[in-house]
Amino acid sequence: METKLISLPVTVNRDTRFRDLVVEAVGETIFSCYQCYKCSAGCPVAFAMDLLPHQVIRSVLLLQKGKALSSRTIWICASCETCTTRCPNEIDIAKVMDVLRQIQVESGTEAKEPRVPIFHKTFLNTIKRFGRIHELSLLTNFLRKSGGIRDNFKSGEWKNDLRLGIKMFLRGKLKLLPSSTKGIEALRKLFDQAEEHKKS
Amino acid sequence: MKVSFFPGCSLEGTAREYGESIDAVSCFLGIKLEELPGWTCCGASAAHCINEFLSVSLPAKNLLLAEKLNHDLVTPCAACFNRLKNAEKTLIKESQQTDAATPFRGEINVLHLLEFFSREDLIETIKEQVKRPLSNLKVVSYYGCLLVRPPHVTDAKNWEDPQALDNLISLMGGETIFWPYKTECCGGSLLLTNIDIVRRLIGRILDMAREAEADCIVTACPLCQANLDTRQEEIGKAKGVTYNLPIFYFTELLGLAFGLKGTQKWFRRHLVDPRPLLKTKKLI
Numbered sequence: 001m002e003t004k005l006i007s008l009p010v011t012v013n014r015d016t017r018f019r020d021l022v023v024e025a026v027g028e029t030i031f032s033c034y035q036c037y038k039c040s041a042g043c044p045v046a047f048a049m050d051l052l053p054h055q056v057i058r059s060v061l062l063l064q065k066g067k068a069l070s071s072r073t074i075w076i077c078a079s080c081e082t083c084t085t086r087c088p089n090e091i092d093i094a095k096v097m098d099v100l101r102q103i104q105v106e107s108g109t110e111a112k113e114p115r116v117p118i119f120h121k122t123f124l125n126t127i128k129r130f131g132r133i134h135e136l137s138l139l140t141n142f143l144r145k146s147g148g149i150r151d152n153f154k155s156g157e158w159k160n161d162l163r164l165g166i167k168m169f170l171r172g173k174l175k176l177l178p179s180s181t182k183g184i185e186a187l188r189k190l191f192d193q194a195e196e197h198k199k200s
Numbered sequence: 201m202k203v204s205f206f207p208g209c210s211l212e213g214t215a216r217e218y219g220e221s222i223d224a225v226s227c228f229l230g231i232k233l234e235e236l237p238g239w240t241c242c243g244a245s246a247a248h249c250i251n252e253f254l255s256v257s258l259p260a261k262n263l264l265l266a267e268k269l270n271h272d273l274v275t276p277c278a279a280c281f282n283r284l285k286n287a288e289k290t291l292i293k294e295s296q297q298t299d300a301a302t303p304f305r306g307e308i309n310v311l312h313l314l315e316f317f318s319r320e321d322l323i324e325t326i327k328e329q330v331k332r333p334l335s336n337l338k339v340v341s342y343y344g345c346l347l348v349r350p351p352h353v354t355d356a357k358n359w360e361d362p363q364a365l366d367n368l369i370s371l372m373g374g375e376t377i378f379w380p381y382k383t384e385c386c387g388g389s390l391l392l393t394n395i396d397i398v399r400r401l402i403g404r405i406l407d408m409a410r411e412a413e414a415d416c417i418v419t420a421c422p423l424c425q426a427n428l429d430t431r432q433e434e435i436g437k438a439k440g441v442t443y444n445l446p447i448f449y450f451t452e453l454l455g456l457a458f459g460l461k462g463t464q465k466w467f468r469r470h471l472v473d474p475r476p477l478l479k480t481k482k483l484i
Contacts, residue, residue, distance in 0.1 A: 025252070044385040048397050076394065078401075079245055080385035081349035085359060094350070098248050098255075105250045115393045116249075123246035124254065131240045133209035142392060157395070160434050164471075168214065168430075171469040175213040183238040190261065194253040 009062065018065040018103070025099045032089040033057045039083035039093050049073040050112075053083050053093055060096065069104045073097075075113035106198065118146045128191050131181030136174060203316070204266045205233035206284065208277035208422065209241055215277075215422030217466035221451040222276055222313065224460050229325055233274065236265055242283040245389040259287035260304065267308050276313040276451075278421035279388075282346035284310045285353050312347055314420040314450065318364045326371055331459040333373025336481050339453075340379045340414040341365035342405070344424040348383055359383070365418055365450055372457040379412040381405050388423040402428060403435045406443050415477055416446040418453060425449055429471050446474030456483060 040052035051071045059068040083093035111117050122142045143149050152158040168174045211219035226233050243258035266273040275281050291304040348356040366376040387398035409417055419425045429447040436443045455463045467474050478484040
């Protein structure tokens with residue numbers, strides 16, 4: 001019987017910088033991905049993804065920067081680490097998602113799920129301001145910055161939120177004012193260093 | 201026995217009863233949990249998602265504070281634990297690779313409170329102190345993600361079928377039920393941004409707990425507890441079911457089993473009130 005050769009896409013002389021960044025962060029193991037699907041099969045949020053985790057890995061290896069960075073997947077990933085834990089080739093898939101998110105945010109373009117990076121930025125700003133997370137400040141700032149108040153009114157979600165807010169308050173679970181933290185200057189220095197890091 | 205304690209940000213707010221029950225139980229057992237002076241937020245999911253530098257340096261700052269005091273660092277939050285462990289491993293690896301003197305020597309241990317309470321000496325004490333066994337209470341243990349995964353960070357031994365909570369429940373005289381969702385994700389990091397996804401994840405966990413015929417779920421993480429406790433009514437309404445499944449912190453059950461006073465104050469803070477269940481089981 002004649003053996004048929006399958007032709008696979010071969011990348012020649014193309015810009016590999018995007019892939020190099022990912023490899024630098026997660027290591028060479030990413031090249032050993034043989035598309036076994038285990039990451040996607042165990043992923044609890046696969047139902048909401050446009051690219052499944054094994055497809056994200058493939059798109060990185062095939063230098064499909066746009067496909068990976070514009071995906072909903074990188075923002076829907078809940079960082080539960082199931083994929084990383086189970087990968088037979090020890091690829092840190094959850095870390096790949098982190099690196100892609102970081103590259104996406106640095107690119108300055110709008111994310112497919114813009115609310116998620118806005119939430120993360122608000123979270124970090126809350127830490128920079130108070131040293132710790134004050135839940136009520138985080139919540140109100142996030143709603144303000146993400147247009148969440150308007151969205152919640154449209155969707156009727158505000159009724160749930162208000163009901164929940166009142167219940168939490170009555171049970172003493174809503175701390176109204178943030179407490180001050182010692183050593184906030186040292187903490188803010190870390191944020192300055194992080195900015196310098198990005199530039200280099 | 202003295203250790204440094206990293207409470208994490210939730211203990212002042214949504215997880216207040218976790219903090220209160222930890223204080224009561226550790227005081228009863230004669231453990232001194234000394235709050236790490238000047239601790240700051242570990243950066244949680246936000247830092248590792250969008251800022252690599254902060255994802256290590258924020259928790260590292262706390263590790264350095266703890267190492268100065270030279271006591272092990274214990275935290276009750278699975279997310280804080282994960283970030284602190286990740287920073288610990290990163291700092292140790294960096295020092296091996298670069299040969300430079302890192303300020304972190306890696307001489308203290310980072311432990312989750314559940315690991316700490318599972319140490320042999322403490323297990324013995326706990327066993328001796330159980331005065332009101334949790335008889336007939338059917339419990340499923342929920343460990344969530346970050347307490348166990350990934351094992352190269354958490355050093356967990358049984359990451360697919362962890363045992364620490366189940367062991368404690370058995371010690372307290374409760375009945376643990378095996379179920380497949382011990383480490384299933386509740387979607388905590390997406391709570392404020394993608395509530396529809398989170399509702400589906402929580403709904404699956406609650407459904408499975410019901411199928412296992414559990415009376416309640418026990419957790420060891422403020423984010424897991426809040427997520428599972430606060431949304432039951434709205435998820436149930438949409439599906440046409442009533443869950444009413446109390447979600448306990450393991451320290452609350454310890455307090456109950458030790459016969460401590462003031463446990464009702466913790467239970468009053470839950471959105472799904474566990475007191476009716478505990479009354480039918482004659483535990484309060």
